[in-house]
Amino acid sequence: MGRWEPDAESRFRAAAIELFGEIGYEQTTVAAIAERAGLTARTFFRYFADKREVLFNGSERLQQTMVDALAQAPAEASAVDALAAALTKAGDFFDDDRRPFARMRSTVIAANTDLRERELIKLATLSAALAQALRERGVGEPDASLAAEAGIAVFRVAFAQWVGESERRSYGEIVKESLARLRALVAS
Known part of the structure; x- marks a missing residue:
């Protein structure tokens, strides 16, 4: 098994999501993921702390991208318009090539209580970061937190629609x- 194979991270991600779909998240081991990817378990741990992180890796980049887009919104933009800029920029992460992975990811998370909890923590962390970015723009409390939570609601609803089997529209x-x-x- 090659240690420095090209695109190892993507290979691990693809192998893991296939196995999660075939035999379930709980039954999938890191060793099985590594074997399916044609790599070693040791190499797996260079990219991911554990098998759960295959599903959540990239959350920090998404959060930073959204916070940066919110911060770069025009100074005269309302809180909702600044959040709209952040939500729209998140679309960079959700292109049609990633939709099959995102669909399976959503299915795997929905079937596992611990993963649903991790997803909620991720969304709460994102909401707090967006609220902080709004406060830095001069939006006071409780408006900053309320707007950020509304933004997360839009994010969740839009994402759930985007991963729907029959959905063809872009995330944006x-x-x-x-x-x-x-x-x-x-x-109204």
Whole structure:
């Protein structure tokens, strides 16, 4: 098994998601993932702390991308418009090539209590980071936290739609539609 094979991280991710789908998350071992990827378990741990991180690796990059987009929104942008910029920028992570992985990831997480808890922690951490970025833009409390939580709600709803089996629209299209719906609800 090659130690320095090209694209090892992607190979581990693909092998893990295949195994999670075939035999379940709980039954999948790091050794099985490594074998399926044609690499070693030792190499696996260079990329991931454990098998759970195959599903959550990249959360920090997503969070930083969204926080940066919010911070770079025009100074005159409202809190909701700054959040819209962050949500739209998240679309960079959700292209059509990643949709099959994202669909399986959602299925695996939904089937496992510990993974659902980890997903909620990730979303709470993202909400706190967005709220902090809004506070840094001068949005006071509780408005910053309320806007960030609303942004996370839009993120979750849009993502759930995007990974739907029959969905063909881009994540960005769904976010725009979801934001428009939220604005209409608030206005009524």
